[in-house]
Amino acid sequence: MRPARHLSERRLRPSDAGPPVSVTRSCAPRPCQEVPDLNPAPLADTLGSMVDMLPLPHWTALASLNDDAVPLMSTALLIARDEYPQLDAELYDTLVQSHVEHLRREVDAIDLWPLKMAAVNRYLFDELGYSGNHDEYYDPRNSYLNQVFERRLGNPISLAMVQIEVARRLGIPLAGVSFPGHFLVRLPVDDGVLVMDPFNGGRPLGVDELRERARPHLGGEIPDDRALAQILDPAPHRAILIRILRNLHGVYADAEHWDRAARSADRILKLVPDQPEALRDRGMAYLHLGHRNGARHDLSRYLVLNPGAQDAAHLHEHLVELNSQRARAH
Known part of the structure; x- marks a missing residue:
């Protein structure tokens, strides 16, 4: 399917479409900024x-x-x-x-x-x-x-x-x-x-x-x-709702509002349980919040679902430290 004729002379039909195209869906890099006080309920x-x-x-x-x-x-x-x-x-x-x-x-x-x-x-x-x-x-x-x-x-x-x-x-x-x-x-x-x-x-x-x-x-x-x-x-x-939540996660993570970042990732997981990137994002937010058990669970699950991830080595380092902290606590 193509843009309407007054916008283009070239046809784009669904039947012409080949395999799905890999598209980066993120916006331009975000400047780190203060997030307005929205007077929320206790998170x-x-x-x-x-x-x-x-x-x-x-x-x-x-x-x-x-x-x-x-x-x-x-x-x-x-x-x-x-x-x-x-x-x-x-x-x-x-x-x-x-x-x-x-x-x-x-x-x-x-x-x-x-x-x-x-x-x-x-x-x-x-x-x-x-x-x-x-x-x-x-x-x-x-x-x-x-x-x-x-x-x-x-x-x-x-x-x-x-x-x-x-x-x-x-x-x-x-x-x-x-x-x-x-x-x-x-x-x-x-x-x-x-x-x-x-x-x-x-x-x-x-x-x-x-x-x-x-x-x-x-x-x-x-x-x-x-x-x-x-x-x-x-x-x-x-997909539309997930994109809204990813936008919110990005804004809150950039501003280091980790409780809201965790919440946004959690809501993605309510829509798509075991969504790998949301598990990683919630796990990292939990890590910043000091919720070690939650971080360990989410990051471990992310690596099980996505063992070849580019950030796998970095996340393994976090898991080693989390497991070391748990061992010292016992």
Whole structure:
């Protein structure tokens, strides 16, 4: 499948796609910075279990769901509730529905998906003022959906979630794209896909710009049609939520907020038990927090699952020291 004709003359169809392309999904290196005081609940209370407040799902139920059966907006709000325990999910559901009702008559009168989506983007980005937080990109509030609704500021993936939720309630089949670097959204059209950048007002992106954006994350190689089609595949809900949590982990680890870093990795493991990188990340956070048993368990499990990891020797050194400390304690 390819970007829409007015964005490119070249076809990119799913049937042309070859084997999955290995894509580095991390953003540019983050500057170490202070994380704002978000007035959270005591983390000892929030790390292990959450109170049940409908309509949010429960963490223990999510691992068994198929990828797209994981509810996107409500799970993103569940992530936010870790930091904002008094979060009222119904308030934000009502807010989204108010956006939808404001748009419904206009959107229903339009026939073409791209024009429907243009109306949604005008309302969200031009009238309501949702925008990318270019000045404080690594502020963790950009990843908490409640804060995105309240501040109308976010990062690419959180703004994409606002777009997706509003669009889908209007019957527009918008989907996320786990593009390397910055998250994007895609809309199927008759002759391909329309790819848009939620961080920059929903601006449509042409195929040449997409290739150039992908290039630094592919070892300097410009992706061919098949590789680009693979990169532009719709992102499953679970993958979107994991990317949010990885963003949070990166921000908190860089700021050495190890309790929150551990929590973010723990939530990934609620979505995908035994996910190797999350085990490593939680284990290292536990190590910094002095939780030696937890660190030993997670790092050992990571090496069992990923024995050829590039960081294996470094982690073995930590395990030797942890085992030595345990022996001395006995």
